[in-house]
Amino acid sequence: MQEFISIYNEHKRGIEKFLIETIRNNAQYMTAEVSTIKGFYSIFSSLELIYVSDENFNQSSPNIFKNKLLTTAKGKNRSYLASQMIKKEEGVSISEPYMSSATGESCITMMVFKDEHYYFFDFNLSRLLSRFGLVERHPTFNFITKAFYFGIGVSLMFFSVMSISYAFYDYFLQLINPSEYTLESVFKPIIALTLGLAIFDLAKTLLEREVIYKAYSDKKDEARLLSKFLTAIIIALSIEALMVVFKMALHDPSQMLYALYLIIGIALIILSLAFYTKVSGEKRRS
Numbered sequence: 001m002q003e004f005i006s007i008y009n010e011h012k013r014g015i016e017k018f019l020i021e022t023i024r025n026n027a028q029y030m031t032a033e034v035s036t037i038k039g040f041y042s043i044f045s046s047l048e049l050i051y052v053s054d055e056n057f058n059q060s061s062p063n064i065f066k067n068k069l070l071t072t073a074k075g076k077n078r079s080y081l082a083s084q085m086i087k088k089e090e091g092v093s094i095s096e097p098y099m100s101s102a103t104g105e106s107c108i109t110m111m112v113f114k115d116e117h118y119y120f121f122d123f124n125l126s127r128l129l130s131r132f133g134l135v136e137r138h139p140t141f142n143f144i145t146k147a148f149y150f151g152i153g154v155s156l157m158f159f160s161v162m163s164i165s166y167a168f169y170d171y172f173l174q175l176i177n178p179s180e181y182t183l184e185s186v187f188k189p190i191i192a193l194t195l196g197l198a199i200f201d202l203a204k205t206l207l208e209r210e211v212i213y214k215a216y217s218d219k220k221d222e223a224r225l226l227s228k229f230l231t232a233i234i235i236a237l238s239i240e241a242l243m244v245v246f247k248m249a250l251h252d253p254s255q256m257l258y259a260l261y262l263i264i265g266i267a268l269i270i271l272s273l274a275f276y277t278k279v280s281g282e283k284r285r286s
Contacts, residue, residue: 004106004125005097007134015132019110019123020092030114034064040121041066046131049102049122053078057118063102073102078120085111097125149210156203163196187243191236198232230273237266 029039052061057079063070085093091113106125167189174185244259
């Protein structure tokens with residue numbers, strides 16, 4: 001929602017002018033008759049709710065959606081909403097973006113005074129921005145993309161659970177066989193758990209960013225996402241390197257050089273991550 005608000009604020013003047021002019025040019029639909037006022041839905045694809053109140057902001061009409069009416073809203077006092085409106089022109093006020101209690105989505109409300117009545121128009125913020133080409137909202141492509149990311153995200157979560165399950169399964173197998181219980185029996189589950197956590201965190205972030213909430217503006221959190229994922233991988237590799245050091249020291253010290261190579265590789269990953277984080281931070285500040 002913050003990204004939508006940011007994009008909206010950048011283009012607020014043009015969007016508000018378009019809404020006001022379109023409402024004024026189609027004033028013939030602005031009546032208390034439900035069948036007539038519904039004509040605005042054929043003009044605004046982003047319009048999601050209309051209702052009318054008297055001069056005291058007591059709602060006199062039902063909540064008028066495109067395909068249904070909600071009569072339980074009649075009689076509600078809308079003065080709390082009117083007090084937050086910002087006057088744009090004589091008889092026209094528009095709110096800042098907020099989360100609608102009627103639809104549960106981000107919206108802006110336009111309030112128009114005409115013939116001793118206040119007319120309230122709720123516009124869905126994401127659809128409004130897509131109407132101006134400011135965000136990518138092609139329905140078919142958006143559905144296919146979300147379905148793909150959803151499938152990948154769920155698959156990653158599945159393998160994350162499998163990795164965690166394997167950690168416990170392998171540990172208990174070693175535990176019930178004391179003769180096979182070694183230091184490696186402790187390290188292996190920790191590595192599997194760490195990788196499971198990293199994969200789950202990646203899947204969760206993927207679903208949040210691409211399915212539940214699509215990010216449209218600059219990807220400010222990509223560095224943070226990569227940092228979190230690589231940190232988990234670094235921890236897993238560090239544990240693996242420690243395990244290799246112990247194994248080489250106990251069984252074949254002549255192979256200790258390979259453990260050193262692994263440690264050097266981990267150090268390079270840490271340095272690369274630190275450099276990437278620094279550069280990304282500088283770009284965001286600039």
